[in-house]
Amino acid sequence: MPAVVNEIVQTDFEMEVQARIEAERARLRAEAGLARMREFKKPVERTFTAAERDYVTILFGGLTWKHEEMIKAVFHGSGYKCENIPTPVVADFQAGKEYGNNGQCNPTYFTVGNLVRYLQGLEQQGLTRQQIIDNYVFFTAGSCGPCRFGMYEAEYRFALQNAGFDGFRVLLFQQTDGIKAASGEPGLKFSVDFGMGMLNALNLGDVLNELVYQIRPFEVNKGETDKVIQQAAKTLTDTLRDRKRWHVMDAVPSWAKPYLEKHKKVEGITCTLGKIADNLYGKEYVDALHACRDSINAIQVDRLRVKPVIKITGEFWAQTTEGDGNFNMFAFLEKEGAQVLVEPIATWISYMMYVAKEGAKARAEVDAPYRDPKWYELKKRAVNELLLFKKTGGLTVGSGMWTYFYHRTIKHMGDTAHHIVPQKELSRLAHPFYHQLARGGEGFMEVGKNVYYTVNHLCHMVLALKPFGCMPSTQSDGVQSRVVNKYKDMIFLPIETSGEGEVNAHSRVQMALAEAKAKARAEFQGVLDKTGKSLDELREYVADHPHLSHALYKVPHQEGLAGTAAQFAVHVSDLMDKDRAYRRRARVSVPEQRVA
Structure with missing residues (x-):
């Protein structure tokens, strides 16, 4: 009985202490003018539904034009209406500062202002604000990282509200969630074809982007690189958009169709694997890569121009x-x-997977169900290891596949990136x-x-x-x-x-x-001093061997040399030294020069 009384007294005492704490907290809040403070709640986004796909346009931007054209083609090929916003300019930055919060970073102002001015342009074309809000959504990346990037979504909403577009929808693609849309709305459905198309789009955008900067400084005919790359991009976007979507029921013989119709799980697995293979290895896709490779390779370059x-x-x-x-x-x-x-962009994606994997390893001891098992407690140790493998195994496989498919794209596009x-x-x-x-x-x-x-x-x-x-x-x-x-x-x-x-x-x-x-x-x-050859001699040999001037001619990497001209000079010098016909001509020309 005394124990029960003591417990009741103790409880009453704790309640009184808590009440006094709350009262003092309320007094301090009132003194600071925070008496009406309310807990912040994230605004509820109006949903983007499947029924709206036929008339709602998805907007996105912020990458190079190569990436954006590829991504737009995948959206269109998957049945979505989609447009990329033009590259931001200084006027967008100023609009971002006008409608956004103070103290934001440069990308925030440019991208937020870019979206606002694009919507204002639609309004100037005759659309009402309500039509814009109903018929357009914005698709962007999000983050919960330790910088202002984590506030992009809120900043978009704030600026849109200030610009008179309150209620405009922003679909968030979380960095930490991969291709799982933060909105989770059925209006944007991530199918196998869409996912693999995006994989190809990012890889193709990366490779084309590097090829432009790799070739253009050395092009013989000014402007040719941009022209050829634009045509190559069109070939690839047409393929990504218009290629026929593979389905297992269209590919299997007629006698197998009843079995697959009866076993839906087998049909689903087979169809998924077939779609992945077709998106990556399909003849139409690979032929498009090779056609672009051949057109780019036809660009004439002069690699003996010395450039840092x-x-x-x-x-x-x-x-x-x-x-x-x-x-x-x-x-x-x-x-x-x-x-x-x-x-x-492939490097950034590889980084995110690597950090997620290493972070899981670092937290393994804390997250383990069994803490510090003895060396002989094999079952407990196995459970801990299995839990860690579940967290890191998929990331290891995913990272390896991502790297493989990126390098495969490089190989099909000339293997010089x-x-x-x-x-x-x-x-x-x-x-x-x-x-x-x-x-x-x-x-x-x-x-x-x-x-x-x-x-x-x-x-x-x-x-x-x-x-x-x-x-x-x-x-x-x-x-x-x-x-x-x-x-x-x-x-x-x-x-x-x-x-x-x-x-x-x-x-x-x-x-x-x-x-x-x-x-x-x-x-x-x-390099010239070491090889003993003049620049004129190297140019003369290249002129006699036109294939050396092709844009995608692969020059072997020379250790210790960074410049394209230096590496190419070493390679050409090696070819000259191994070329018997060239050495014979050189020996003949020397006596003739002496006689003259």
């Missing part, structure tokens, strides 16, 4: 966009006589400076790529493009000062992008570029 190779890194959006959002930096670099080495750098190697190189699980921006990749491309002599200079005031990039830049201190021959330049300051940014790049150009010229002269 500039590797682009930095924040995802700033290093990808091709307009005012990064001061039109790629076009500026080419105009200044540089060769730009862009970063594929760069392969994905292994994330484990980037993490290893960055580890002395940056932990692999430190999140934000590109994480360890920005440091890892800077070291990787420098120590392996794959570029003359690394240019990191990032938004003004970007928190993760500021963190990375702080580390880069120590990296540059260790690698004395490294040329690294970080540029913060914004809606203004283009002249100043270009000026800074020009100063660093002068050093990179000198480095490239010295490298090429060293």
Whole structure:
């Protein structure tokens, strides 16, 4: 009985203490003017339903035109109405600042303002605001990361509301969820054909984007590269959009159809595997790749032009966009006589899978159902290992497949684009400076790529493009000062992008570029001195062997050399040394010159 009384007294005492705490908390809130404070609740998005697919247009943007054309073709081929928003310009940045919150990062202002101005353009064409809200939705990436990227969705809604488009729908594609749409709405259905089409679209966009920057600086006929790439992109988009969708019932013999109709599970599995194979290995798709490869290969190039190779890194959006959002930096670099080495989206996707896998490993001991099992408790240890495998096994397979299919696309498109750098190697190189699980921006990749491309002599200079005031990039830049201190021959330049300051940014790049150009010229002269051949002799041999001037002629990589001209000079010199007919002609011409 005394125990029950004590328990009641104790409970009453705790309740009184809690009541006093709540009363004091209420008093402090009232003093601070927070008495009416309410808990924030995420706005409920109006659904995008399957019934709306026939008249609702999906808008998206923010990538290169190559990627966007491929993605649009997949949407159209899957039965959706879709349009890509034009590349953002400075006016979009200003609109983003006008309608959005203060203190946002550069990509936020450009992309938010870009969407608002696009909708305003629709209104100017005669559509009412309600028609725009009902007949259009915006599809974009989302994140829960530790930077303002995690607030993009809220910023879109806030700016749209301020611009008079309250209720406009934003469909979010979460980075952490893969292709699982955050909206979960049936209006946007992720089928096998759609998913595999998007895989092909991203890979093709990456490869075409790199080929443009790989070939254009050396093209003999100015403007030919852009013209051929645009035609190649059209060939590929037509294929992605119009190709016949494979189905198992159309492919199997008539005697097998009754069995499949009776066994729906077998039909479903067979159909899924068949669709995957057809999307990746189908004759129509592969033939389109080869047709584009052949047309691109016909471009004539002069690889003996000495140009510094500039590797682009930095924040995802700033290093990808091709307009005012990064001061039109790629076009500026080419105009200044540089060769730009862009970063594929494939690397970013590989990074996300790698970090998810390593994060699961790091949490394995905490998440394990059995803590610190003894060495002889085999069952408990096996359960722990199985749980970890369930979390990491799929990521390992997925990462391997992603890399394989990207490299396969490269192979079918001439095999000259760069392969994905292994994330484990980037993490290893960055580890002395940056932990692999430190999140934000590109994480360890920005440091890892800077070291990787420098120590392996794959570029003359690394240019990191990032938004003004970007928190993760500021963190990375702080580390880069120590990296540059260790690698004395490294040329690294970080540029913060914004809606203004283009002249100043270009000026800074020009100063660093002068050093990179000198480095490239010295490298090429060293090759000429070592081979003992003049530039005229190399050009003469190339002129006699036209296939060496084809855009997709694969030049073997020479260790220790970064420049295209230097690597090509070594290769041509080796061909000359092995060419008996050339050596005979050379021996004959020497006496003739002496007689003359």
